[in-house]
Amino acid sequence: MEDLTTRLCWELVKKEESVAVWRKPSNNNCYLERDVGAQPPLCDLSDDPDNVWYVNLEACITRLPENGYGTNITTWPNRLDSIPDRLHSIQLETQISRGELLKAENRYWMQTLTGYLRTNWERKRFQNVMDMRAGFGGFAAALINRGIVCWIMNVVPVGAPNTLPVIYDRGLIGVMHDWCEPFDTYPRTYDLLNANRVFSNEQKRCNISTIMREMDRILRPGGTAYILDSVILLDEIQAVGKAMGWQTTRHVTVEGPYANWQMVHCEKILASKKKKRNM
Secondary structure, eight states: OHHHHHHTTOEEEEEETTEEEEEOOSSSHHHHTSOTTOSSOBOOTTOOTTOOSSOOOOSSBOOOOTTOTTTSOOOTTGGGTSOOGGGGGSOOOOSSOHHHHHHHHHHHHHHHHHHHTTTTOTTTOOOEEEESSOTTTHHHHHHHHTTOOOEEEEEEETTSOOOHHHHHHTTOOEEEEOTTSOOSSOTTOEEEEEEESHHHHHTTTSOHHHHHHHHHHHEEEEEEEEEEEEHHHHHHHHHHHHHTTEEEEEEEBTTBTTSSEEEEEEEEOOHHHHHHHHO
């Protein structure tokens, strides 16, 4: 193990009995000073470390950015609301400053979360939370800034800009996923699913029922889903939810009753409650 970590340029920080802590380098100096033919080799210069979907694993070391992106970050919790350097590397079709986009997303989710909190949030005791279309991680940041203790998985859809570098630099966790495919997790994993415009973004690739069935699989009985989407799609979303045994309620958002987007609050009813309702 120590031989491998030395070749990986990891620094041994502390070792006590059977527990060891290593630190990954913050630049490429050690990598470039290794002996010729050292294994594993450095990845090819053409390798794109941000290309993460359906890519074969390679037995090589990814070079660190020469510009320091990913290492020049502040300490927690300040990094949560700081604008990371790697935000400027995200491919976005916008004329607006990326920093302003991140700030706007933060404000939006702080306002939207206020509405969520009115739906008996306190008694739910959400622990495992998923944001199905995470953007820059604004929903997760809002939860943390509100002092809501939970574990949050940020999912970046494959059809959206790859914002995972920003999510990671903010101190959050996340993965990329195609919502037209099953999500790699156990059934009944999550207490809360937040689906912000997921269906309107995926409707040309797969149908609503496909995504809803997967949401039902990974949502625990008694769990909650907040679906923010186009009013054009919400009737079908509610119909599918009802067919799955969910209880759905539509609400207007902070944008008002005439906005093109509304929220459906969904409850996956416990089997015991379903029996009582059917009696």
